[in-house]
Amino acid sequence: MAAAVIGESRSAPEGGAMSVEQIERGLARLRMNEDGSLGARASVLNLIVVTDEESAPEIAQVVSSLSGHYPCRAIIMISDPDEERSKLDVSLSAFCSLRHGIPGGTGNQICAEQITIHAEGPPAAHLESLAGPLLLPDLPVFLWYPNGRMPRPAESDGMAALADRLILDSGGVDDSEAFMRGVAHLSASGSPEVGDLQWAALSPWRSLVADLFAPPERAGELGKIKRVEVLYRPVGESRVLLFVGWLASALGWRPESAVCGERRGREFKFSGPSGEVTATLSPDSPDARLRRVRILSEECSYQVSRHRELSDVSSTVMRGDELLAERTVQLGSFDSGVLVGEELRYRGRDEVYEASLQMTAEMLDL
Amino acid sequence: MAGSLQTDTQLSADVLLDDSRLPKVPEPGAMVIFGASGDLTARKLIPALYDLATQRRLPMKFAVVGVSRTQMSHDEFRKKLRKTLNEQRAGKVRDSVWESFCGSVFYLPGDTKKAETYQELKDFLKRLDGERGTRGNRAFYLASSPTLFPAVVEKLGEAGMNRGENGGWARLVIEKPFGRDLESAKELNTGIRRYFEETQIYRIDHYLGKETVQNIMALRFSNSVFEPLWSQHYVDHVQITVAEDIGIGTRGAFYEEAGALRDIVQNHLMQVLCLTAMEPPVAFDSEGVREEKVKVLKSVRRIPRDKVGEFAVRGQYTSGWVWGEEVSGYREEKNVAPDSTTDTYVALKLFIDNWRWAGVPFYVRAGKRLPKRVTEIAIQFKRTPHAPFAGAENLEPNILVVRVQPEEGVSLKIGAKVPGSGFRIRSVNMDLLYGTAFLEEVPDAYQRLLLDLMLGDPTLFIRADETESAWDILDPVISSWAESEKVAFYPAGSWGPAESEELVARDGREWRRP
Missing domain, CATH: 3.30.360.10 (Dihydrodipicolinate Reductase; domain 2)
Structure with missing residues (x-):
């Protein structure tokens, strides 16, 4: 039965530099309903996205749209390692969906969590130290570099060690030749497994x-x-x-x-x-x-x-x-959300x- | 395998299709639907086929041929189907896609009792083989009145259509009911098997096509935490409920002949019982799964005819209130006899006499005009052998509820300490809605089953011995009720008659409120 889905975006008022414990506590608070009941968390995977300031709002939207089909903890990392000054800014949100139209339904909410980390300067060169402690245990980790971004060598090492699967997009680059060669090189190394949204679209x-x-x-x-x-x-x-x-x-x-x-x-x-x-x-x-x-x-x-x-x-x-x-x-459809979804479905x-x-x-x- | 160098110019299409990302597409073929002017064709079969076609799950070389007595041209048939599809999917049917799909849909008016209809059909299908490349493969779908099944099968056999043309395959799909009782089911099966092998026969119970029903197997056989507890060692009893809040609507004439026992218990409920109680299959394939289901049905203890009253309750709804609406009683419904004894509610106490379930009662119930639509399996565990707390005699047992619909999930009732001084234990329901974790659009049951049919996978279809064993369990109840006027009444909107409560209360237990 196709049930209507109503989604509610919730954002935490606090932000700034937060500890891992503060982040976890903040996320639990976001799942709390007005009547004091706690929305269930359903997660089948961890999704880390590495992006820049400009693309971040669009990426956040895609990730929210994915949360219903691929319930996950999403960690969006806005990284700018070229800034001289160190900066770390965290914001939290949850997307809670409620199924309606089911007679006798209890209206339980399922919430997916989104952590956005803005890292500048030296911390941005060590994203794995930020993403690692926030991953949900026992679930696969997908690492998505949108819009033709490639892992930097240093990033690649640390982040790749966290990820089970790397999702790239060869469609967003000017020099597709160089990019494809780079992906072929990454893929040949075998770990993590590599996927390309342009391949999913095929x-x-x-x-x-x-x-x-x-x-x-x-x-x-x-x-x-x-x-x-x-x-x-x-x-x-x-x-x-x-x-x-x-x-x-x-x-x-x-x-x-x-x-x-x-x-x-x-x-x-x-x-x-x-x-x-x-x-x-x-x-x-x-x-x-x-x-x-x-x-x-x-x-x-x-x-x-x-x-x-x-x-x-x-x-x-x-x-x-x-x-x-x-x-x-x-x-x-060839929307980013659909293509990323296909990659999230794929293991091995x-x-x-x-x-x-x-x-x-x-x-x-x- | 990709990447391997081929030197032979005779490549198989498998080199392109051997890829887990690409959907498995059936071989070319034609589907013939008997009773094509009926509701099932327009409301279920064609929408499911259309969806499969748009999702690129059907082969390019595919045709549907509708057969029925109503005089219609191909175009009139297509227009009728399009109209229903439009009603179901307002504004969502794309003209270009429909035009492409309906170019493969044909209609042949004819009397299915007459041999010439089959000759004409045979010639038409051969023509399609030539023109549309359906390669002699045929699936015959009997969507007509069940009374016509034997005649259609016989005529198909006599026309030599029980075999595909030129080495192709022929498959036969039968909708429930599979007979009215054990004798008629055997007669039907024998009649069909005069012309079709069991491997060609696909008995369809759309319940098995539901994702949620299949998920019972996923839950049991992919999670090691549940399976060790799933036996008489730890289980006190099992309750299975298939409840509907709706009445019989306009189906009075049909329901008078069927009743809940034939309409729901013999098929849907027995299937849920099988999936709940079966042993892990060796493999998830047609023989592995069906073999284990049959073993369960064979192990169900037969109810002696003279003891039906102790094990079965026949109920019928009277007027009452359902979800804020006053509804009439069954005997006041259209096309229902004013003194009808037809069962709109059935409760049974069953035992499965095998190693796993010895001594564990399975209380099963199905009914119409109950407070809400719900299908669930409740496993009530035995109490702990000893509890060292004050007031331990009031401790409630653990209950694991597997909810099939509407909100698919698992709920576990566990005891937990109430915060504060002292040691008071209270039960807490832990809900895990694994179904709602995914907001995936769930494919329609018919979509799944029609695709399996075209792919030749009968795992989710019912084998002859399954139907016969299910009837064998229910036959004493059917014959006993046929000779009795006794019906237990319950007001619409309640959970069934008092007699049903007594059936469980006699054992010191009670029905759960789902």
């Missing part, structure tokens, strides 16, 4: 492309692919590179050469099981980060393409002018991602 696309070849009569076509054409928006390059990396690693293509095309487009050549395969990446989409994928074999063309309204996507299979199959489904090494990332790094090294 799941529906990969599923739709795989479905095109699912009927047994088409599976043979996978070995006969000659050409892949991808239309994307320039900011979506890392997503597209990962997509081609996935196809190449899954289908056993060996990267041979790369050419930077017009208007920052790219062309890769691979040697595939039955000859040369060309992948053309065209940054001509005005809106969607990934607009269209077209795969051409000797006989057929396979296409997955977003509609103009972007929420729907159509898959088609053509032989010449003959339409062999077609369908339209919803593509789903993602071998398909690692192989795709490694292939992407090889492609970029050509």
Whole structure:
């Protein structure tokens, strides 16, 4: 039964430099209802986010939106190690949700906690010393660096030791090549496990492309692919590179050469099981980060393409002018909250991602 | 496996699909719904299939064929379905997605008692194999009146449709009720098995598709703190309640024939009993789980016919007040006989004669027009052997309540010291609402079950011996009640008749108020 959810944000009046004990006491107080009852705390994970002053409000909102689906203790760390002066400022909030519309429901509240730590100067270079004592025991730790941030080497060491999984976003960087190489290097070290929001965003696309070849009569076509054409928006390059990396690693293509095309487009050549395969990446989409994928074999063309309204996507299979199959489904949302949510759902090494990332790094090294 | 170099040009699509992040999509196939003009199709089956399609959980090559006597064109059928979907999801059905989905929905008018309907259906499905690539795979969903089940199965068999075309599969889905008693259930099962193997038959009880019901198994078999206590060593008795606050609505004619025993106890309640009492399955697969459930049903002690009065109570609601509303009694409902003895409430005392549960009574009850809708399992533990406190004789036992709906969770009643001088113990209810911890949108039960059907996973469907064993337990009650006029009345809005209280009180116990 779909129950209405009413959320209530509560903020602690106190703040400033607080001790661990003061923080824990403050959070418990936030769960206290007006009638003196205590809202239950439900937690399935710890989420640490490392961000900057500018992005912090947006990130806090995303984290609040996640609290219902992934009840957690969230620690948002606003870090500025370049400031000379040491500063530590803590604020606390809780997001308590109440289910209504259930006859006989007791209206119990479930609260998720959010701790925001603003660290400047030397403390900002030792975030692990602040995050570590605040983690809930016995629960996994996810460490999210939004907007293309990468762990600094020093940070990376300390924070990585705390985390079970590192969530990055290769979509928010200017130099996606350097970033992807960096992620590949991190991922190769194996600990912690690494995820990328741009990879999470590819799941529906990969599923739709795989479905095109699912009927047994088409599976043979996978070995006969000659050409892949991808239309994307320039900011979506890392997503597209990962997509081609996935196809190449899954289908056993060996990267041979790369050419930077017009208007920052790219062309890769691979040697595939039955000859040369060309992948053309065209940054001509005005809106969607990934607009269209077209795969051409000797006989057929396979296409997955977003509609103009972007929420729907159509898959088609053509032989010449003959339409062999077609369908339209919803593509789903690519909001940060949704993508981070998918990463929070994932535990363990993602071998398909690692192989795709490694292939992407090889492609970029050509 | 990704990353491995392939040299063969014959690659399987598995190289793209072998990925835990990507959903498992069934093989191409067609679903034929008999009784397609009925409510179940428009209100449950099509919305569930539409949701699966929009979530990319159905194969591209998929078709639905509705069969019913009503004369309709494909388009009229689609419009009817769209209308109901629009009513359910005001403004949320996307035209482009619906158009794509409904292009795979077809309708074939025909009398399901006539052989020519099946020939026509067979030809139509073959055409779909060619045009839409459904590859000879068919699922036949019997959503029609149960009286038609035997005829449809027989005609399908005679038309050779009990086997998929060209090496494809054929599956048969049957909605409850699975017969009216043991004899009719056996007859139905025998009739079906003349044409379909047991592995092809999917008996659907949507209760098993509910996340919350499946969570009973998760709670029991993924938490080692509960399982060691889950036996006659520590458990005094178990109470299972399946309560509804609603009456029979417009279903008077149906309910007069069914009653709570057939409508709820034989299926939903017996399933909850099985999940509560079963041994840990070797694996969470169709045979592992169903085998353990059948063992429970076989271990339930049969009630001697001449002692039904000691173990069972038949109740019927009279007028009363439910949630601030005055409601009429059962006999005043539409299409109900003024002297009806139909059970709207059932209470049973059952024993499971096996090593784990020997001597532990299971009190189960189900009813309509009770104070609220709730399904829960209450495990009452034995008292401590000795308590060294003053007033220890008043110590209350621990109770672990597994609430299935509406607010899924676990509640444990434990004794704690009242602060202050002296040593007074008082019971405290500790609630753990593990269901509400996640605000995930829970998939509809039909969505889950239809997907399992297409994937060929019968774990959450009911096997023939399960239905027969459940009927076998209830048959003495059914036949005894059929010969008696005795009904215990209870006012709507109460927790059942006084006789039900007595059933438990005779053992020195009492029903919990859920």
